[in-house]
Amino acid sequence: MKSQRKVAVAPAANLGAKNTSTQSLASNAGNDPNMAGNEDWLPPKVLLKPPGQLQLTEPELEEELTRILNANNPHAPQNIARYNNKERVFKASPNVDHFVVHFEFDGYWIYKEKEEEAPEAPPAAETTTESTGTETEGGEGAPPASAAPPAEEEKKQKGPLRNQFNFSERAAQTINNPYRERSTNTEPPPARVFSDTVNQWSIYDAYMEDLQAKEKSDDDKQNILPTENNHNEDAYYKNPELKKAMIIIERMANQNTFDDVAQDYKYWEDASDELGDRKSGSLLPLWKFVCEKEKRKQVTAVCWNPKNTDLFAVGYGSYDFSKQGPGMIACFTLKNPSYPEYLYLTESGVMSLDYHPQHPSFLAVGLYDGSVLVYNMQKKVDGPLFKCNAKNGKHTDPVWQVCWQKDDLDDNMNFFSVSSDGRVAQWTLLQNELIYTDVIRLKFNESGTELVGEDEPLFSLAGGCCFDFHKTIDHLFVVGTEEGRIHKCSKTYNSQYLLSFDAHQMSVYTVRYNPFHGNVFLSASADWTVKLWDHCKDKPLVSFDLNSSVGDVAWAPYSSTVFAAVTAEGKAFVFDLNENKYEPICEQQIVRKAKLTHCAFNPFEPILLVGDDKGTVVSLKLSPNLRKVNNIDCAMIYQQS
Amino acid sequence: MADSGSSANLAAASADKGGAAAASDDKDTRRTFNYPLVKFCDMQDELKTEVVDMVVTAVEKHFANFETASKVIKELMDKRCGSSWHVVVGEGFGFDITHEMRNLMFMYFGGTVGILIWKQS
Numbered sequence: 088m089k090s091q092r093k094v095a096v097a098p099a100a101n102l103g104a105k106n107t108s109t110q111s112l113a114s115n116a117g118n119d120p121n122m123a124g125n126e127d128w129l130p131p132k133v134l135l136k137p138p139g140q141l142q143l144t145e146p147e148l149e150e151e152l153t154r155i156l157n158a159n160n161p162h163a164p165q166n167i168a169r170y171n172n173k174e175r176v177f178k179a180s181p182n183v184d185h186f187v188v189h190f191e192f193d194g195y196w197i198y199k200e201k202e203e204e205a206p207e208a209p210p211a212a213e214t215t216t217e218s219t220g221t222e223t224e225g226g227e228g229a230p231p232a233s234a235a236p237p238a239e240e241e242k243k244q245k246g247p248l249r250n251q252f253n254f255s256e257r258a259a260q261t262i263n264n265p266y267r268e269r270s271t272n273t274e275p276p277p278a279r280v281f282s283d284t285v286n287q288w289s290i291y292d293a294y295m296e297d298l299q300a301k302e303k304s305d306d307d308k309q310n311i312l313p314t315e316n317n318h319n320e321d322a323y324y325k326n327p328e329l330k331k332a333m334i335i336i337e338r339m340a341n342q343n344t345f346d347d348v349a350q351d352y353k354y355w356e357d358a359s360d361e362l363g364d365r366k367s368g369s370l371l372p373l374w375k376f377v378c379e380k381e382k383r384k385q386v387t388a389v390c391w392n393p394k395n396t397d398l399f400a401v402g403y404g405s406y407d408f409s410k411q412g413p414g415m416i417a418c419f420t421l422k423n424p425s426y427p428e429y430l431y432l433t434e435s436g437v438m439s440l441d442y443h444p445q446h447p448s449f450l451a452v453g454l455y456d457g458s459v460l461v462y463n464m465q466k467k468v469d470g471p472l473f474k475c476n477a478k479n480g481k482h483t484d485p486v487w488q489v490c491w492q493k494d495d496l497d498d499n500m501n502f503f504s505v506s507s508d509g510r511v512a513q514w515t516l517l518q519n520e521l522i523y524t525d526v527i528r529l530k531f532n533e534s535g536t537e538l539v540g541e542d543e544p545l546f547s548l549a550g551g552c553c554f555d556f557h558k559t560i561d562h563l564f565v566v567g568t569e570e571g572r573i574h575k576c577s578k579t580y581n582s583q584y585l586l587s588f589d590a591h592q593m594s595v596y597t598v599r600y601n602p603f604h605g606n607v608f609l610s611a612s613a614d615w616t617v618k619l620w621d622h623c624k625d626k627p628l629v630s631f632d633l634n635s636s637v638g639d640v641a642w643a644p645y646s647s648t649v650f651a652a653v654t655a656e657g658k659a660f661v662f663d664l665n666e667n668k669y670e671p672i673c674e675q676q677i678v679r680k681a682k683l684t685h686c687a688f689n690p691f692e693p694i695l696l697v698g699d700d701k702g703t704v705v706s707l708k709l710s711p712n713l714r715k716v717n718n719i720d721c722a723m724i725y726q727q728s
Numbered sequence: 729m730a731d732s733g734s735s736a737n738l739a740a741a742s743a744d745k746g747g748a749a750a751a752s753d754d755k756d757t758r759r760t761f762n763y764p765l766v767k768f769c770d771m772q773d774e775l776k777t778e779v780v781d782m783v784v785t786a787v788e789k790h791f792a793n794f795e796t797a798s799k800v801i802k803e804l805m806d807k808r809c810g811s812s813w814h815v816v817v818g819e820g821f822g823f824d825i826t827h828e829m830r831n832l833m834f835m836y837f838g839g840t841v842g843i844l845i846w847k848q849s
Contacts (some may be wrong), residue, residue, distance in 0.1 A: 278848065281768075281832055282824035285842030294761045294839055 123302040160185040300455050338422050348373050357710035366666045368673045368712030374424035376704040378417045386698025388440040389687045394447035396691040404436025442489045451502045453486025473521040480523035482506035487552050509548025527581045555598045559605045567595025597640050603647035611640035617652050639685045645718050652681035661713050768834040805825030812849035
């Protein structure tokens with residue numbers, strides 16, 4: 088190896104050195120005779136050393152140098168900075184171009200079918216054959232052949248030059264639709280022929296005709312005008328015949344609207360009453376009477392007309408001291424539940440009503456301001472027939488109840504009123520005035536022991552809330568008071584009570600004598616109880632607790648043992664003492680969210696009216712169990728109890 | 729169709745023929761006839777009132793010259809409801825025309841003048 092190394096002169100050309108070394112090896116060793124023989128004739132190799140060659144020492148020659156060849160241009164600049172217009176700064180560009188051209192040479196060969204040689208718009212087939220022909224003509228001589236073609240061939244080849252690479256496929260070509268003509272014609276506007284002649288006389292005639300027509304129409308207008316004046320609405324309403332007809336129509340309309348209710352009123356009987364030996368009954372709500380004009384008022388009085396079985400009066404007012412306002416009296420009939428038959432407005436809230444039993448058109452009214460009025464329904468006037476004022480004995484507190492009495496000896500009608508100012512007054516209707524007499528002043532306490540000295544005049548009178556007259560003994564009556572006592576009085580003694588009952592803890596709202604058994608009366612109070620009394624005994628016969636303030640109580644007109652009571656809970660109770668002395672035979676919720684204030688039995692039909700503090704009056708039909716008429720002596724029952 | 733101008737002359741001549749007493753009578757009545765009287769019209773009501781007003785103003789303005797009056801009316805009508813309107817104003821004329829429906833007005837004015845307006849293209 089050492090010798091070989093010595094022989095190898097060029098250190099850079101490794102390959103060449105190796106070659107020479109093998110050759111020298113072969114010549115030295117001489118182990119391949121053929122080879123030796125072959126190379127024998129060659130001149131001996133003389134190794135030439137370039138002058139100025141580096142003389143390297145052994146270890147230097149031994150040293151291995153590694154070189155990596157890459158495609159980078161060593162002369163390419165590495166630090167080119169260019170201005171970036173976007174960011175407005177100079178930036179070093181990372182991509183350096185390493186491309187270097189060492190040698191470039193353009194060839195002189197050209198494509199055979201270049202544009203210059205293309206034939207001039209010949210059929211496609213011809214060109215192809217021709218081109219093939221030129222192809223066959225010979226490869227090497229192509230440029231000179233095309234350069235010198237015959238004259239006619241040149242002619243053919245001229246024309247629009249074809250671009251080999253610019254063509255569209257047949258499949259991509261679309262069809263151009265052919266054009267077609269279409270036309271239409273509109274109808275001409277409709278025309279008409281018109282002819283006439285204009286001359287002076289025809290114009291004159293036309294104007295004269297027009298004048299006459301105008302005069303005629305003027306005459307017609309004069310005829311029409313006065314009749315038009317008659318046709319205003321007032322005339323319709325004032326016409327009494329028409330009014331009557333309108334009332335009938337209104338009732339017919341109502342009858343149609345409430346047909347099912349009317350059928351119930353006439354024919355409905357609760358079938359469950361007959362089942363078994365049930366004693367209880369039920370109330371069926373029929374019509375509802377609401378006065379549209381005053382929905383916020385409370386029903387403060389309900390009174391049936393004693394002669395007309397379908398007519399009743401409802402008084403509207405307010406029990407709330409702070410919400411007083413004008414009152415109203417509405418007279419409804421069952422035949423027309425939608426609108427009252429009569430409507431009277433009063434200055435103050437209505438508190439009580441009573442129809443005269445013999446003269447059904449006379450209505451006595453007590454107001455909240457203490458005055459009493461008398462209306463005559465037959466008179467077609469809006470105001471009352473009589474009215475008391477401050478001069479002639481007006482009460483100073485609300486008149487809680489009014490009640491007609493038998494005509495006096497001079498056949499003058501008279502009625503009583505009770506007020507919380509402590510007076511019970513009798514009012515007599517004279518020819519044109521209302522005369523009053525105080526029947527009794529309700530003293531607070533007979534003995535006066537509870538009152539001392541100066542306070543006495545202030546509290547000397549007790550407020551009367553209600554009263555009722557004995558049905559057979561004319562002079563007897565009972566008065567319920569605000570503090571819960573009931574006093575039996577007589578018209579003839581105006582200074583003292585016949586008897587006093589410590590009846591209730593709170594004010595007594597109603598007292599009612601039994602229409603059949605004269606000595607028995609009922610009292611209803613705000614202390615939740617209804618009590619049954621014999622007016623000779625100072626202890627109640629029976630007491631019923633109804634769990635709410637009792638607004639009103641009423642005896643049934645058909646039975647001595649049946650009465651109804653209504654409470655502030657909205658419930659109506661019907662008791663039949665003959666059936667059950669302790670429990671009501673009917674307890675029914677009539678209204679929700681309203682207090683029942685008054686109730687009244689119809690004197691002829693099994694109908695009970697119930698009024699509430701929302702201004703609604705509901706009519707209820709009593710089921711058969713509630714209107715049983717018994718023939719037993721009612722006195723027996725009351726004695727038993 | 730009569731020419732409006734010539735008919736005016738005719739009418740003037742006929743008026744001269746009448747006696748003096750008759751003329752005074754005529755004047756009284758004509759004063760009362762001083763309003764438009766629509767003899768025949770098939771236009772819409774809205775258009776009708778408008779056209780009557782237009783004719784009254786035009787004829788009152790050019791009472792002596794029916795030609796200008798008719799020209800004014802025609803131009804106004806063309807402007808108002810599109811082209812091809814025809815107008816005849818005169819004291820005496822006869823006509824027989826074909827007109828587009830709902831586009832005809834035949835009226836008298838002032839007791840002496842007849843006006844015919846129609847459209848036909």
